[in-house]
Amino acid sequence: LMCKEEVDLAKRIVTRSCRHWQLFDMQSIHVRGGEPYEAHAHRLPCCVDSNGEAPVNQYFCSTIRQQAGAQGSHETATFRGRPLSGQEVKIPSGYRGVVLREEKKPVTDVEDREMNVTGHFAKFHYWNLETVPSENDKTVQAMQWISIAAAIHKPVPLSEE
Numbered sequence: 001l002m003c004k005e006e007v008d009l010a011k012r013i014v015t016r017s018c019r020h021w022q023l024f025d026m027q028s029i030h031v032r033g034g035e036p037y038e039a040h041a042h043r044l045p046c047c048v049d050s051n052g053e054a055p056v057n058q059y060f061c062s063t064i065r066q067q068a069g070a071q072g073s074h075e076t077a078t079f080r081g082r083p084l085s086g087q088e089v090k091i092p093s094g095y096r097g098v099v100l101r102e103e104k105k106p107v108t109d110v111e112d113r114e115m116n117v118t119g120h121f122a123k124f125h126y127w128n129l130e131t132v133p134s135e136n137d138k139t140v141q142a143m144q145w146i147s148i149a150a151a152i153h154k155p156v157p158l159s160e161e
Contacts, residue, residue, distance in 0.1 A: 074087050
C-alpha cells in the first residue's frame with residue numbers, strides 16, 4: 001500500500017516471495033506510473049510460483065459464493081480444490097493499493113530496479129484456509145493499524161496554561 005501523496009517519500013519496499021521476505025531500499029527502485037487499470041486483488045493463504053497472467057475470473061472468481069453464518073456473512077471459494085473463507089477489505093482513506101510489474105529482472109543485487117504501476121485498487125479480498133474471517137485476522141488488523149499509526153504520530157499542540 002502506498003499513500004497517494006507520499007509515493008516518492010517512501011524509504012523502503014518489502015516484498016514476499018514464496019520462500020522469504022526481501023527488503024529493497026527505495027533509492028534503488030524506480031517506480032513509474034502509467035495508465036493503470038482498476039485491479040481486483042485477492043490475498044491467498046498459499047504460495048503460487050508464478051507472476052504471469054492467469055484466467056482468475058474463469059477458475060477462481062467463478063467459485064466465490066456468499067455465506068451466512070453465526071459470525072456474520074462472509075464469502076467462500078475454492079482454490080485447487082481447497083475451501084477458502086474470506087471477506088472484502090477496504091484500503092484506508094488517503095491510501096491505495098498498487099500492482100507493480102518488473103519488466104526486466106536485475107542481474108545483481110546492486111543493480112537498480114525499475115517497476116511500472118500497472119494497476120490500482122481501493123479494496124481487496126483476503127482469504128483464510130481454515131477459519132472464518134474475523135476482526136482478529138492479521139490482514140484486518142494491519143488495515144486498522146494505518147489509522148492508529150496516523151493518530152499516534154499526529155503532532156500534539158502545546159497548550160497554553
